[in-house]
Amino acid sequence: GESVGLHLPTLSVQEGDNSIINCAYSNSASDYFIWYKQESGKGPQFIIDIRSNMDKRQGQRVTVLLNKTVKHLSLQIAATQPGDSAVYFCAENNSGGSNYKLTFGKGTLLTVNP
Amino acid sequence: NAGVMQNPRHLVRRRGQEARLRCSPMKGHSHVYWYRQLPEEGLKFMVYLQKENIIDESGMPKERFSAEFPKEGPSILRIQQVVRGDSAAYFCASSPRTSVSYEQYFGPGTRLTVT
Numbered sequence: 001g002e003s004v005g006l007h008l009p010t011l012s013v014q015e016g017d018n019s020i021i022n023c024a025y026s027n028s029a030s031d032y033f034i035w036y037k038q039e040s041g042k043g044p045q046f047i048i049d050i051r052s053n054m055d056k057r058q059g060q061r062v063t064v065l066l067n068k069t070v071k072h073l074s075l076q077i078a079a080t081q082p083g084d085s086a087v088y089f090c091a092e093n094n095s096g097g098s099n100y101k102l103t104f105g106k107g108t109l110l111t112v113n114p
Numbered sequence: 115n116a117g118v119m120q121n122p123r124h125l126v127r128r129r130g131q132e133a134r135l136r137c138s139p140m141k142g143h144s145h146v147y148w149y150r151q152l153p154e155e156g157l158k159f160m161v162y163l164q165k166e167n168i169i170d171e172s173g174m175p176k177e178r179f180s181a182e183f184p185k186e187g188p189s190i191l192r193i194q195q196v197v198r199g200d201s202a203a204y205f206c207a208s209s210p211r212t213s214v215s216y217e218q219y220f221g222p223g224t225r226l227t228v229t
Contacts, residue, residue: 008154043205043220044157089156100147104156
């Protein structure tokens with residue numbers, strides 16, 4: 001996978017493979033992180049979240065890993081399916097500040113080949 | 115329970131015209147957030163409103179942009195005298211209370227094109 005930067009990174013995987021999407025965040029005060037999935041023409045859809053007192057959280061087919069030392073977040077998708085094709089965004093939040101204000105990364109386009 | 119509704123889904127305006135974007139929050143939600151998304155970028159926070167109140171408009175341009183959430187009816191994001199740089203997707207999210215971020219549910223967006 002590629003880290004979010006100044007362009008839209010792209011990750012192409014085969015159906016059934018595992019996918020890893022990376023995100024670097026900049027605000028060391030952020031203590032809450034969310035991964036969103038955005039399909040073409042739709043709004044962001046919540047996938048999974050993690051608080052800064054954790055380093056790993058698992059959902060259904062998805063795992064989020066948080067490394068606060070290097071300010072890095074990753075989303076792992078197991079057994080990737082064609083329906084997983086979308087742009088994936090990480091978002092961060094500082095609950096000590098405005099706990100409703102999300103700061104989004106620029107996204108990674110995941111393409112799943114059948 | 116219907117999700118967040120936005121209309122129109124697509125809006126084309128000529129430079130100098132006004133754009134009005136509407137957002138109906140989920141049933142039972144009284145908090146609305148507007149975000150803007152430029153092509154190949156993440157969403158950027160614009161404004162947070164509760165019924166009849168603007169709570170935080172720190173992300174909204176000072177000129178030409180305004181937002182309201184009246185007691186009755188949808189929230190409106192209004193852009194006066196649009197310019198080409200206003201072309202973007204505008205997303206609305208709603209929550210049942212002043213929420214931690216995960217409780218924000220997003221609508222499908224309005225794609226504004228300024229010609």
